[in-house]
Amino acid sequence: MFSIVLAIGWPIWPLLLASVEALALIIERGVVLRRRKVVPPDLLPDVLATWARGQFDERALIALAQAAPVGRVLAAVLRNAQAPRAVATEAAASAGAHVAHRLSRYLSLLGSIGSVAPLLGLFGTVVGMIEIFASQQAGSNPQQLAHGISIALYCTAFGILVAVPAVLFYRYYKSRVEDLLVEMEDQTQRLLDTVFARPAA
Numbered sequence: 001m002f003s004i005v006l007a008i009g010w011p012i013w014p015l016l017l018a019s020v021e022a023l024a025l026i027i028e029r030g031v032v033l034r035r036r037k038v039v040p041p042d043l044l045p046d047v048l049a050t051w052a053r054g055q056f057d058e059r060a061l062i063a064l065a066q067a068a069p070v071g072r073v074l075a076a077v078l079r080n081a082q083a084p085r086a087v088a089t090e091a092a093a094s095a096g097a098h099v100a101h102r103l104s105r106y107l108s109l110l111g112s113i114g115s116v117a118p119l120l121g122l123f124g125t126v127v128g129m130i131e132i133f134a135s136q137q138a139g140s141n142p143q144q145l146a147h148g149i150s151i152a153l154y155c156t157a158f159g160i161l162v163a164v165p166a167v168l169f170y171r172y173y174k175s176r177v178e179d180l181l182v183e184m185e186d187q188t189q190r191l192l193d194t195v196f197a198r199p200a201a
Helices: 002-008 012-032 043-053 058-067 069-079 085-103 107-135 142-195
Strands: none
Touching (some): 012 107, 043 058, 043 069, 043 142, 069 085, 069 142, 085 142, 107 142
8 A cells, every 4th residue: 555655656645634634533523522522411400400409600600611512502591591581592592603613613624625535536646647648658568557547546546535434424423513403402492491481599
């Protein structure tokens, strides 16, 4: 494999860089977008129980906002518990927009790598074939020509190899973000219904 990379030359290096970047993004988003980390299953019940006891102060709100992304939205609701419901809803929507932005971070870059990688592979193939044909002279060995073309075509294959997982994980993570946001919205609505159904104890 390393000998093939050396044989292809400089056109393969952008693809190698793209592959490393894509792998890093896939791992990083996989860690960040874990459901238990974004929307812990026991967080909302704890919040509702603490609210019922009237034990929320500023320190507790700060801890809640830092506990998980959904906690930031729930804390925005509780900070406006004494305001009209419309104000608390707007505060939650604003916090949710910031959380959505952070959850979607780097996904556009991952999708761009998936779109550009095949083009980089094709570019490497074209450059390689131009160099091969330019170096050929009359009466040259056809086997050497065929070998050179096969080496150049590795660029296209490598570009597709990089693009496929990048696109798949981009779509998978995008769908996961949407699912997490829907769950966060549901939890926020449940908290709003509880907070504005009756005053805190």
